[in-house]
Amino acid sequence: MSNAAPALTHLAPMATRASRLAAARTDYAASESIKAEVRDLNFFYGQRQALKNVNLPIPERTVTALIGPSGCGKSTLLRCFNRMHDLYPGNRYEGEIVLQPSGLNILSPQVDPMEMRLRTGMVFQKPNPFPKSIFDNVAYGLRLRFVRQRSILQERVEKALRAAALWDEVKDRLHHSAVKLSGGQQQRLCVARALATDPEILLLDEPTSALDPIATSKIEDMIFALKEEVTILIVTHNMEQAARVADFTGFMYLGALVEHGATSQIFQTPKNQLTEKYLTGSFG
Numbered sequence: 001m002s003n004a005a006p007a008l009t010h011l012a013p014m015a016t017r018a019s020r021l022a023a024a025r026t027d028y029a030a031s032e033s034i035k036a037e038v039r040d041l042n043f044f045y046g047q048r049q050a051l052k053n054v055n056l057p058i059p060e061r062t063v064t065a066l067i068g069p070s071g072c073g074k075s076t077l078l079r080c081f082n083r084m085h086d087l088y089p090g091n092r093y094e095g096e097i098v099l100q101p102s103g104l105n106i107l108s109p110q111v112d113p114m115e116m117r118l119r120t121g122m123v124f125q126k127p128n129p130f131p132k133s134i135f136d137n138v139a140y141g142l143r144l145r146f147v148r149q150r151s152i153l154q155e156r157v158e159k160a161l162r163a164a165a166l167w168d169e170v171k172d173r174l175h176h177s178a179v180k181l182s183g184g185q186q187q188r189l190c191v192a193r194a195l196a197t198d199p200e201i202l203l204l205d206e207p208t209s210a211l212d213p214i215a216t217s218k219i220e221d222m223i224f225a226l227k228e229e230v231t232i233l234i235v236t237h238n239m240e241q242a243a244r245v246a247d248f249t250g251f252m253y254l255g256a257l258v259e260h261g262a263t264s265q266i267f268q269t270p271k272n273q274l275t276e277k278y279l280t281g282s283f284g
């Protein structure tokens with residue numbers, strides 16, 4: 001008996017993790033295939049823990065929204081997906097984010113963060129086009145991948161601009177400066193730039209927070225169409241936006257993922273009191 005105790009102690013966390021993930025999956029329609037899985041993720045800015053034991057499946061070709069009060073870890077979680085935190089010393093991950101079907105753990109030290117940034121395109125709150133032409137912005141990631149043939153570049157740039165619902169507005173001025181576009185157009189250009197390298201996941205960090213309502217609704221329409229092609233993870237401070245665009249929603253609080261599931265379930269019948277309080281405006 002005395003020999004059995006250490007072995008059981010060792011196995012217990014693994015069993016717990018497996019059952020947690022299995023439980024998480026049952027919340028989702030059986031037909032959904034999973035594009036990525038966050039497993040027991042902790043993240044530290046130096047000594048400060050910003051994510052606490054996060055487990056989240058991301059169904060393929062759907063939109064998953066992260067909601068919650070400011071400072072609860074939404075952007076921190078999103079940035080783990082493209083290894084943004086590696087750019088600063090002292091940051092530390094524990095756990096895994098596994099891409100499917102390859103089984104690649106994004107957080108593995110063997111994975112090149114630069115490559116990961118091309119495989120998981122990211123769009124930030126404020127549009128940040130490069131001070132180059134519209135064409136060169138979208139072609140940027142392709143050139144980093146040594147795509148040089150003009151006809152292929154043209155084809156891929158057009159495809160990305162069409163997917164970002166911007167082609168018709170810019171097709172006659174592809175060689176004009178990107179910074180002359182309106183804010184909403186710039187943000188759709190940033191989406192096109194992220195899409196050009198065929199990312200496995202598109203990460204959107206409050207993509208409409210700097211935009212007016214018309215530009216916002218264009219981005220939301222684009223997100224809706226885009227999920228046919230790509231899996232999307234979006235951080236939004238706007239609950240109505242999550243309800244409009246997301247198939248699945250996760251509610252975060254103080255670095256933990258309190259609850260996640262189909263958006264309709266989260267908004268209509270939240271299981272956790274904290275989620276309910278947040279959604280009814282009791283805090284946040």
Ligand code: ADP
Pocket residue numbers: 045048050068069070071072073074075076077
């Ligand atoms: P949210 O996106 O939900 O507003 P964040 O992920 O930006 O929250 O922040 C989560 C927590 O991590 C907050 O307490 C924030 O102050 C802290 N934090 C964010 N960025 C850094 C950083 N670069 N260094 C140290 N702490 C940070």
